[in-house]
Amino acid sequence: MSPQRANQLIEAGLWLRLSGDHQGAQKLFERALQLDPGNTRAREYLEGAGVAQGASPFPAPPTEPVRAQVLGRMTPVAAPSLEGDWGAWAEGQGGPEEANPWKTPAPVYLPEDGGDGGRVDALELLSREDESEPEVFSLPESDTQEYGVPPEGDTQEYGVPAGDSELDLLLRGAEDLLELDDHSGAVDLLFKAQELAPGDPRVEALRQRSERMLMAMLESKLGDLGRVPRVRLQADDIIWLNLDHRAGFVLAQIDGSVTYEDLFALSGMTRLDTARILAQLLDEGVISAG
């Protein structure tokens, strides 16, 4: 069970990494290695991630991002009233520790009545979806089969009303990731859940919450949104970065006159996606905060 779980975590980690969340990915790889210390893939990816970061000619500024990540834990000896995260409740929300209806400790697996032997959890769902981004999985199709994931569209065989159970799984997965402090991954999962069950109040509530958390984290990383970010690198250096076209687009808009707030309006993407890209560019030292 542990190795299987570990592999699922790795798949999820790869997925996150490709969507730009390296820290989240690293966390999942580490967790996978804890569960299954002999897992070579986990070790490989973990080392790979380290190498990739080390190899970057523009290492991230050392302290800032880490601080942002643990914003919620910044006040270890604080009185109860201070527990939690200013950023989070500043966004009109309680801190992460308080009033979370989904806070039950990670019930990852599907209840027994969920199917005949198919212990499917959210991470598996995660790992087999998304043909639209084929580059997400570097593994051949057969590898996925090994983990007992039913082929696409076979969910019905398990006698589970597809929408509902997948939804539950996704919700649990999201809680799982929130548990790991990975809001970025949780948002992705919840986005998927929303596609399955548009308007489901639980998904909506959880998604809003985690988005807000994530947004607050990203915004605190970006700082004052009225500031004007600047590109730190020469055009000749930029082409050697590892960016996708969306990051390329955002980077192209940074001309020394637009503010972060303007960029949110300009990007044509959601505020969250834009903030993520900006945070990534900032982390990699491509732009300066202004």
Place this chain on the structure above:
Amino acid sequence: MAESEPLIGIDLGTTNSIVATVQDGQPVVIKNRTGQALTPSVVAVSKNGKRLVGGIAKRQAITNPQETVYAAKRLIGRKFSSHEVQDALRSLPYAVVAGQHDDLRIRMGGKDLSVPEISAMILQELKADAEAHFGRPVSKAVITVPAYFNDAQRQATKDAGRIAGLDVLRIINEPTAAALAYGFGRTVNGRVAVLDLGGGTFDVSVLEINQGVFDVVGTGGDTYLGGEDWDNRIIEWLVFGFAKEHGIDLRKDRMALQRLKDAAEKAKVELSSVRESQINLPFISTPPGGGAALHLNATLTRDKLDDLTSDLAERVVGITTEVLGEAGVRPSELKEVILVGGMSRMPRIVEAVRGYFRREPCKGVHPEEVVALGAAIQAHALAGQESELLLLDVTPQSLGVAIAGGFVRRIIPKNTTVPTSATEVFATSKDFQRVVKIMVLQGEHEMAQQNELLGEFVLTGLREALRGQVEIEVTFDINAEGIVSVSAKDRETALRQSITVTASSGLTEEELKRIMEEQREYLMAARLSDELKAKRVELDTLARDVVDALTRARLLPGGGGLAVDVMPRAEQALDHARRVRDAEDVGALGRACELLSGCLTQLRAPAQGGARR
């Protein structure tokens, strides 16, 4: 003595707008708050519901096409059913719907807005730029319109000004403004051609200047020829080159297209002063099979650009020839040729014009600013200091009535100075005609149908007689405000009917009032929300600092020498801040900030070595 109120001139363009003023006797352009002379005439509502105007709206135009309105000038004051609007609809990505009285509404941000409202957003932006420049309120302006604009379009432009909180002193013709900027009102007597090649339209006007009076002799052009066509040729060239190299069609990707558009315009502008331009667009596209994002690198030379756009330059000459021909003016008769609009920076265009007219055209250093400068000069003149330059208000188009056979009888020719009045006598056209219908028309075409119908009324109770025996006197009267009243009188019975025609922009007075009210509310709300936002940021920063300072104090033995009550009070202040943060009360937020900053000072005091006990 208090300084006189600043006056501005506005060139409200199809693609770009400019505001100017006269300072120390010199007309100058007022740069906008991002430091540019040109403000793109684009408004948008972004994904997060924010209203964007100008450069920022233009830059997201392609990635957010449904919510971005550009070239509203092509629609202003027009009827929904007109063929100009129907033509425009085919190419516009934003939604246009019919209004209640055959006017049109533009759907933006989930609201149906009239065209003057859209234009008002641009005017408001320019007004704010001017206010930032002067450091005090600005409310009086002269706005320019193309010479071919009819009354409805002029009135709609005026309405836009009113909505934006501007008192529109005068609407003047763009070519007239350009000629004014060159001082031709004083120095030239004779005919002048003005060629205005802007971002989206090409207008040709022939003016007759006589002792400082400007007459529009002929107008024409193409409302779909401008700098954007040149940009599009560059985009096509780039897209084609990229497709050949990588097999990817960049036009399918909105983000790529937006970058191509920005880059094409930049390259075009550069090539007016240098012979070669580098186009570098890193990470323009991620290949469909995955893998590293691709870069686009290209070098465009001026010769290549001329090559790509030679037919466009030919069209400029062709249209000019046509308009001059229609006006019956030979190029050699012209006293001057003025080149206006950003595109006249292009060497190829100047060359083509020089070749056609066989003379050097007048072209300032900043040809796109000329119209706004002229408008500023006119505004200044209207204020009374330089009455010699005062333009008379004239009727922009002829006024007349429909007569038998579907023709028009002109009663007041265009360019007549107002106020004015004219009377003409008509006779019945049928035997035993008891009723006559008076249709008031505006325009230059001899067929009634081709003119704008301003209004109609019926005169009844005519004596039964053979045709031609009953005489009806029709009188047109235009007062100083441009309001036209038309009356018809049966000469025998003295029976009289009349109507008053006010130019209508498509908006009724009530609608206008409501819109102006909404505008005021919007501005108030925007100002309030800006203040709230700023205060919240301040509050958040202070709160974080207080939390930090508290944490530090707790870690130190004995609280780092703080007074007993400092920490609990800081906690209370934080609690209070938390409570008021989401309230829409700037005052409460301000007080919470003060409270927090007081706590912060106390918390930090011993750390700075100066224990105050």
